[in-house]
Amino acid sequence: MSSTASKDQAFGPKPEECRDTDHYVKEYNDGFVDKWDDLIDWDSRAESEGDFFIQTLKERGVKRILDVACGTGFHSVRLIEAGFDVVSADGSADMLAKAFENGRKRGHILRTVQADWRQLNRDINGRYDAVICLGNSFTHLFNENDRRKTLAEFYSALNHDGVLILDQRNYDSILDHGYSSKHTYYYCGNDISVYPEYVDPGLTRFRYAFPDDSVYHLNMFPLRKAYARRLMREVGFQDIQTYGDFKETYRESEPDFFIHFAEKKYVEDEQ
Incomplete structure (x- = not known):
């Protein structure tokens, strides 16, 4: 591991015990943020993802x-270019600065806001037709109260009949069968190694190794699919549909990622 990466990403003497929701801000330091686009590879990801989100x-x-x-x-720019009115939020100031820079390179001025999801509606204005939470980001939340509060904030930020789109890794497969990833859709960068070096029911610690020998880590909560869907229902979302790697039908162990579409609707009880 490079000294820079290990120094900047301070997880303490026992990294597996670092299970604090707020720690993600320290994980996304300047060095890791600068590497993030290498990990994603915008062109490859756009090609693999296609127009799934745009069309939906x-x-x-x-x-x-x-x-x-x-x-x-990545998604903010793609959606702006598809004609949507987009506001871009993140908890990491470094990520927001990089997003703004990436937007300008492509001829767009992103409207950015630094926001803690747990107080989201304090920091944003108005209501939205859709809230998107992509990139496995929701699993930065380690505390169940944080997860519930965040989903409630997402719900509140939506117009009536709005939709939440939230994705997550297939942690069920990781927990039950071990890690196997095709990196077909999400992390498409070349010569980059991504895998969980530690897994237990309350933590998945991912290791990211880059061609220049730099190494970074993310500690994530292994969110099970059924549990995520239950939490969404309990805060008021209805008609939740879950895709596996952009497909409606799939074997539970196959997808790298699940994508939840949770509708904010009011359905009258049947008489």
Whole structure:
């Protein structure tokens, strides 16, 4: 491990015991943020993802989108270029700065806001047709109260009949069968190694190794699919549909990622 990476990413003497929601801000330091676009590879990701989100949002009549985990701006920029009105939020100031820079390089001025999800509606204005939380970001939340509060904030930020799109790794497969990833859709960068070096029911510690021998880590909560869907229902979302790697039908162990579409609707009880 490079001394820079290990020094900047301070997890303490027992990294596996670092299970604090707020620690993610320290994980995304300048060095890791600078590497993030190498990990994603915008062109490869755009090709593999296609227009899945764009078409799905257009079919729902979505116009105004809040990207609550914009990272370096990949989805914000793609959605702006597809004609949506987008506000880009993130908890990391370094990520927001990189997203703004990436937007300018592509001829866009991103509207960015630094926001803690747990107080999201304190920091944003208005309501949105869609809230998107992508890139496995929701699993930075280690405390169940944080997860519930965050989902409630997402719900509140939506217009009536709005939709939350939230993705996550297939932690069920990691916990039950061990790690196996095709890196087909999400992390498409070349010569970059990504794998969990430690897993237990309350923590998955991912290791990211880059061609220049730098190494970084992320501590994530291994969110099970059924549990995530239950939490969404309990804060009020209805008609939750879950895709596996952009497909409606799949074997539970196959997808690298699950993508949840949770509708904010009011359905009258049947008489």
